[in-house]
Amino acid sequence: MVLTRKTPTIQDVALRAQVSSATVSRVLSAPERVSEKTRERVNAAVRDTGYSINQAARSLRMKTARTLLMVAPNIGNPFYSVILDAVIDEAQKRGYGVLVGTNIGLDPGRWLTDYLLSTRADGLLLFHGGLDPEDLHTFAREEGISLPVVASYDEPPAPLVTSVVTDNRAAAARAVRYLMQLGHTKIGHLAGPVRNNRPNERLLGFEEAMTAANLPLNPAWILPGNYDQPGGIAAARAILALTERPTAMFCGNDESAFGFIHGLREGGVECPRDISVIGFDDVGQAEIYHPTLTTMRQPREDLGRVATRRLIDIIEKRETPTDPVHVVLPAELIIRESTRALDSSGR
Amino acid sequence: MVLTRKTPTIQDVALRAQVSSATVSRVLSAPERVSEKTRERVNAAVRDTGYSINQAARSLRMKTARTLLMVAPNIGNPFYSVILDAVIDEAQKRGYGVLVGTNIGLDPGRWLTDYLLSTRADGLLLFHGGLDPEDLHTFAREEGISLPVVASYDEPPAPLVTSVVTDNRAAAARAVRYLMQLGHTKIGHLAGPVRNNRPNERLLGFEEAMTAANLPLNPAWILPGNYDQPGGIAAARAILALTERPTAMFCGNDESAFGFIHGLREGGVECPRDISVIGFDDVGQAEIYHPTLTTMRQPREDLGRVATRRLIDIIEKRETPTDPVHVVLPAELIIRESTRALDSSGR
DNA sequence: TTCCCGAATGTAATCGATTACATCGTTGCG
DNA sequence: CGCAACGATGTAATCGATTACATTCGGGAA
Numbered sequence A, B: 001m002v003l004t005r006k007t008p009t010i011q012d013v014a015l016r017a018q019v020s021s022a023t024v025s026r027v028l029s030a031p032e033r034v035s036e037k038t039r040e041r042v043n044a045a046v047r048d049t050g051y052s053i054n055q056a057a058r059s060l061r062m063k064t065a066r067t068l069l070m071v072a073p074n075i076g077n078p079f080y081s082v083i084l085d086a087v088i089d090e091a092q093k094r095g096y097g098v099l100v101g102t103n104i105g106l107d108p109g110r111w112l113t114d115y116l117l118s119t120r121a122d123g124l125l126l127f128h129g130g131l132d133p134e135d136l137h138t139f140a141r142e143e144g145i146s147l148p149v150v151a152s153y154d155e156p157p158a159p160l161v162t163s164v165v166t167d168n169r170a171a172a173a174r175a176v177r178y179l180m181q182l183g184h185t186k187i188g189h190l191a192g193p194v195r196n197n198r199p200n201e202r203l204l205g206f207e208e209a210m211t212a213a214n215l216p217l218n219p220a221w222i223l224p225g226n227y228d229q230p231g232g233i234a235a236a237r238a239i240l241a242l243t244e245r246p247t248a249m250f251c252g253n254d255e256s257a258f259g260f261i262h263g264l265r266e267g268g269v270e271c272p273r274d275i276s277v278i279g280f281d282d283v284g285q286a287e288i289y290h291p292t293l294t295t296m297r298q299p300r301e302d303l304g305r306v307a308t309r310r311l312i313d314i315i316e317k318r319e320t321p322t323d324p325v326h327v328v329l330p331a332e333l334i335i336r337e338s339t340r341a342l343d344s345s346g347r
Numbered sequence C: 001t002t003c004c005c006g007a008a009t010g011t012a013a014t015c016g017a018t019t020a021c022a023t024c025g026t027t028g029c030g
Numbered sequence D: 001c002g003c004a005a006c007g008a009t010g011t012a013a014t015c016g017a018t019t020a021c022a023t024t025c026g027g028g029a030a
Helices: A010-017 A021-029 A036-049 A055-062 A078-093 A108-115 A133-143 A168-181 A201-212 A229-240 A254-266 A300-317 B010-017 B021-029 B036-049 B055-062 B078-093 B108-115 B133-143 B168-181 B201-212 B229-240 B254-266 B300-317
Strands: A067-072 A097-102 A123-126 A149-151 A162-166 A187-190 A248-251 A276-281 A294-297 A326-329 A332-334 B067-072 B097-102 B123-126 B149-151 B162-166 B187-190 B248-251 B276-281 B294-297 B326-329 B332-334
Touching: A010 A021, A010 A036, A021 A036, A055 B055, A067 A078, A067 A300, A078 A097, A078 A254, A078 A300, A078 B078, A078 B097, A097 B078, A123 A133, A123 A300, A133 A149, A149 A300, A162 A168, A162 A300, A168 A187, A168 A201, A168 A248, A168 A276, A168 A294, A168 A332, A187 A201, A187 A229, A187 A254, A229 A254, A248 A254, A254 A276, A300 A326, B010 B021, B010 B036, B021 B036, B067 B078, B067 B300, B078 B097, B078 B254, B078 B300, B123 B133, B123 B300, B133 B149, B149 B300, B162 B168, B162 B300, B168 B187, B168 B201, B168 B248, B168 B276, B168 B294, B168 B332, B187 B201, B187 B229, B187 B254, B229 B254, B248 B254, B254 B276, B300 B326
Parallel strands: A067 A097, A067 A123, A123 A149, A149 A162, A162 A326, A187 A248, A248 A276, A276 A294, B067 B097, B067 B123, B123 B149, B149 B162, B162 B326, B187 B248, B248 B276, B276 B294
Antiparallel strands: A097 B097, A294 A332, B294 B332
């Protein structure tokens, strides 16, 4: 901001209202501590001067930035962008701004340093982003910092860090069971990435459901993916190259499911005619893709809102959550066109 | 941030390096002004103490936040999220953070106040968001503020505000001409919203191309939209209800094109068999939708990067761009499956 | 009437980095 | 040898809001 005239400060307001700056400050943060008459005078002065608080000064004094930092691997993915929307909205309601960082890939130390230790942000909303919450925790501990973090992952949550997650394993199992209900037994899985050396929960859910139903896990049908479209296309090619193909595929997320279906189609194999596909997330596109996508809906907006609320609570209570909370939100099966029942002959 | 031990300040570093805090500050911001020997000593002390600058103090003193504010109507739209990604990356390179605001819908005054005048952000990246850059300019002028803003719109840019835009009108005309090349003459348009009382450039481009080719503008084929899927679906229904339908449709953006194609399909009308559709943006989905979408590719990443660079330049040069720059980036026609040529009989 | 108490308000220190200005020591030149 | 000039560094004021502590004032109780 380049100002051609100076912004009014709290002193200017005080002068105009004929009180001290302390009183103005009180009117603004603890109105009940000031007599009604003065309060009105001050409020009028605030209006007249067009005063707006200087956040930098406030932050310096209070050691608080009223700002959250959200980190996601790739905001470009519609999955995260809806969450971001919710985060911003919720934060705004509580008077916080939202800084966004992406996939920094640098060491967490420098990173945290830049944002958190420098009074730029008061807490961290972690939606992946190559930061292992456990590492973070360790780092913070070594530095003698108690760092407000809320994580939202699809791996099992780090026990030491407050988290808000979907029940990925259960939801994955539900998806797979739905395919079974449709008569499928030859079921494959396009997996998500393995992050932070933790098992992928959706893969676990898949394995769990298959095993529980006494169905074989065919390694050729379990493909590595990265939750993106190209991965889906590559997986489709891999499947097309097989002589024996699955009749149904559980894809780790919608993006990769779209890629997969597209890849199949390029090879002349149609979904759901030849292969049923179920996704995960229920992004906006799922409803209008062709075929419309059967998927497990994640309550993305809720994820964002709940995570934000929790983070602000942690920040404002100024309590180290020695016993972190793990909120688990349910996912919902959304049935659409991309899955079909096999008839009695198994076709 | 809750600290269990205090963060090292510049004083601590000074103490350890046996110099004054002024010298430490110099080493950090103007190393050449300090002798090599002292410089090394200070750098070592910085490392030893794990010092990281207190942004709030710096901001207070320098009246600068090293932060940009990006405003977009709806980050959930993949169009904006890719831009955001680029903005964040570019800003980070220059040492800036990115605050994100959405569709506030409040009056620009209060809004600006909260962010810009309060030393929270140094400049504004405006990707719509219900703020008219002209209003902003006026507001700022009245307040005696010179406000660094870069806008990226699909309306004609406000002459007073620096902007980085795609050449929407030319690109729209190009899209329409392509449809004509394929033999289409009955061409409709699913328009974008009218914002800030300015004509929609893509609509203008459409009209321009039609008129130039002496083709009639059928009002029943020019439908209002909002750049979103539901609008596309609604438009499809409207078209389906007509006895005489266009053979090709130019949709204002990809999102609405997807909705439109989907809506057609629900009514048993296939794209491109019955109606060709061309979109605008080239979002990630365009490449794997079924049919894959012919569209005008906007250089979204470039938009984000260029806008960010320009904004930072404005901020750092501390110059009021009395003669604002308007960067225009070209769009590119991407031909895919959703458009087909009519044969000689016009089918 | 005097004294105490509490509500309302003021005074001034404080947060941490930047920077104008002052100081000190060298070097170079007349 | 003396002094100017310059480079390196230190001193201290400053940015604007918060808040611990001090002050003032009025009312009620003894």
